[in-house]
Amino acid sequence: MAEEGLRPIIVKRIKKGGGGHHGGAWKIAYADFVTAMMAFFLLMWLLGSTTKGDLNGISEYFKTPLKVAMSGGSGSGDSSSIIKGGGKDLTRTDGQVKASDDPQVKKTYNLTAAKAALEAEENQRLKALKERIEAKIEANPLLKKYKDQLLLDITSEGLRIQIVDEQNRPMFALAKAELQPYTKDILHEIGFVLNDVPNRISLSGHTDSTPYMSDAGYSNWELSADRANASRRELIVGGMQDSKVLRVVGLASAINLDKADPFNPVNRRISIVVMNRKAEDNVLRDGRKIEVGDTDDAAGIGAAVNAPPAAPPAGPPVRK
Template identity: 70%
Template structure:
């Protein structure tokens, strides 16, 4: 019995191997495969959602990353680039900017506001010209006595300067286009001021409603008003006005009376000089342009824009021999 108490106790440990010949290594390989697939699909998504320009920028960045980052260009620093960094702004707040690039924000111009500003500046020029002519009339003694015959005002066409007849002081010889000496003096003084602004000139002649004895068949108020307007044009040029500034010379007979209540009033006999604004000048220079209307929509647009392709400036008729009426 004593020997049995001294017998050694043997503990057997059984080592179990449930993984077979490869153990758990397949789990690591599978995790690496899933990670690679996720990276591949992420890359495909990026390539599919990126524009052609950005793709080129990405390619440039990976081919020469230091050059793109230091020198700028269409690449990684662009604010639209998928990849952050590069350029001068690493946070993509401003995006990549080339050296010497103008950082001043571009102003957007409103066409209507610009046109209104141009009209305002033009109106100021015409008002300034009106004031200079009025000062010249007051300061030159030879003109001051004809102040009542010089009428200046601003109209929708521009600055209008009218030289009108008085009962005992006509501008022209009776029934002729021969200017009186004081009329030449007035036109010479006006001519000196017209070159100060770029606006072009329209000149029209007017008569009263007194008819010629021969009526409208031969030499009439139409021919007389045209001849007087052309004589005034020649005198303005002789006084120093540039010939190219004259755009229109017309004779209107008694069609546009100054005194509507009294067609025979001497004040209806006048010369009207208009320093035209841009709008009036364009309406004259564009009058002879043709427009081919090819559809109803085009015709509607033409009417809305106020273009009349049939309008053409017709010169007033000129004739040779005056009759004996008093004008």
């Protein structure tokens, strides 16, 4: 009995752990699983409730997203009813190709009316220029003094400004291309005003029918061309842009102002034409190849070829 009282007493203490290395990680995994299942449920619900037309539109969107984003159209979200057969055609397979379903309105342009409107606007601009030059002539004592030698009118080519000779007041030195001082002043005033319109100009020199003969073969043709070019230089000195000049020609006595009297001093003149668009186009296409069927050009050439030659004047004095 004494030995049994000396037997040691062993107490076993059991330590309760928290799941070892697992801890609470299973809770996070379970939450992810529940979230995935919810997302899957929502996806299946959306697929089941979306019409076929909408699905096709979504498919087209992801095929060509840039095209749909820029132009919009009749793809995703265009159905007006979720019931099969309701609203618009829900079975369409075309992608989004236009911004709306409104019928396209075809624009038509009346070229004839547009051309007529441009011509009318251009005529108004040339008339305004004519009135301004006339007002400048009246306001300037120098120009008003030579009013009778300044002729302004509207022709088929545009606004024509003619500076003509008088018996006792010629524009140029006799039988030369040297401008008189007052002629230079007139051209300076006109040159500055011509910059107010975008139209280009044509210059032509004219003489009367008095023959001009010299030992070197210099004739009225050379004289009229030289006078036209001298006038061009003075217009530029007056402030006109050089690029506005499209044509400079000498016509001698081919086109007299006074047809009844070919020796009238008024036939000696400088003609400045502020050309309209049609006249400019005719000059710019000069010399182009004529195609078969171009009846207008062919008729013009035929008339020029078949025109009778002008009769030479009889018994005029000779310009030296």
